[in-house]
Amino acid sequence: MQAKPAQVEMACWLQAYFRGNGANVLRLLPDTAIKFALHDQFKVMFAPPDGRPLGLTGKLAAGSATGVIKCLASYPLELARTRLAADTSSMGQARLYRGIAHCISHTWRHEGTRGLYKGMVASIAAVVPYLAISFTTYDELQSRLPNDRGTRAAWWYGFTKLGSGAAAGLLASTAVYPVDTVRRQMQVKHSCAKLCHHAKWC
Numbered sequence: 001m002q003a004k005p006a007q008v009e010m011a012c013w014l015q016a017y018f019r020g021n022g023a024n025v026l027r028l029l030p031d032t033a034i035k036f037a038l039h040d041q042f043k044v045m046f047a048p049p050d051g052r053p054l055g056l057t058g059k060l061a062a063g064s065a066t067g068v069i070k071c072l073a074s075y076p077l078e079l080a081r082t083r084l085a086a087d088t089s090s091m092g093q094a095r096l097y098r099g100i101a102h103c104i105s106h107t108w109r110h111e112g113t114r115g116l117y118k119g120m121v122a123s124i125a126a127v128v129p130y131l132a133i134s135f136t137t138y139d140e141l142q143s144r145l146p147n148d149r150g151t152r153a154a155w156w157y158g159f160t161k162l163g164s165g166a167a168a169g170l171l172a173s174t175a176v177y178p179v180d181t182v183r184r185q186m187q188v189k190h191s192c193a194k195l196c197h198h199a200k201w202c
Contacts (some may be wrong), residue, residue, distance in 0.1 A: 026100065028076035034073055039066040039135060059139055063132035070131070071124050076116045078123070080104050082184055119186030126179040134172035138164050 042091035047054045054062070080103040087095050087103075097103040107115045139165040152155060 027074050027081055031070055031074045031079075034070045035066060035131070038069055039063065039131075042066055056136065059136040063135040064128045066135075067128035067131040068124060071120060071127050075120050075123060076104055079107070079116060079118065081105070119183045122179055122183035122186055126176045126183055129179075130172045130176045133175055134168040137168035137171055141167065142188070193199045 019099055039062055042065045043054055043059070046058040046061050048058070077100070080100050082101070083103055087097050098104060104116065111118065142161065145151070145157075145160055145164075
């Protein structure tokens with residue numbers, strides 16, 4: 001029994017919405033692990049040797065160092081995610097990339113190792129201040145809350161952490177958004193040029 005045209009079209013729409021999500025999920029594994037594991041380690045490394053609490057400069061340094069290593073470890077998957085999401089074509093036309101592995105291998109063959117890290121400077125310029133600002137803002141907001149056992153056991157205490165995280169993310173995202181826009185344009189620049197030639201819609 002053949003699928004109806006409407007069903008085929010719906011399947012194509014769903015596939016388009018989730019295109020690049022595999023690379024996104026794979027990227028999140030090292031991304032999240034590095035972000036939280038290394039950040040705590042860097043906070044210990046940058047702590048004053050006399051035992052004083054970590055200051056604002058140390059928190060910013062810990063967040064920045066975490067951002068650099070996170071970018072280096074997960075950037076090719078970030079590039080693949082962006083290119084797969086941008087790899088669109090008209091109905092019936094072949095896409096440039098068949099999947100995550102093909103996108104990475106195709107980029108490496110045609111653009112070299114530098115192609116896998118295209119836009120990474122802009123990415124570091126976005127991710128490093130993002131993590132530095134978000135982690136530092138969160139820690140600073142949390143340090144101003146009562147830390148006794150009774151307060152931490154209160155039902156509303158979790159909402160204060162949620163609010164601190166939201167405020168930190170909002171501030172960091174707003175600060176680095178222009179650089180992040182440049183980064184995504186650099187990631188898809190070479191890919192989009194090939195897609196335009198391939199699909200003849202430019």
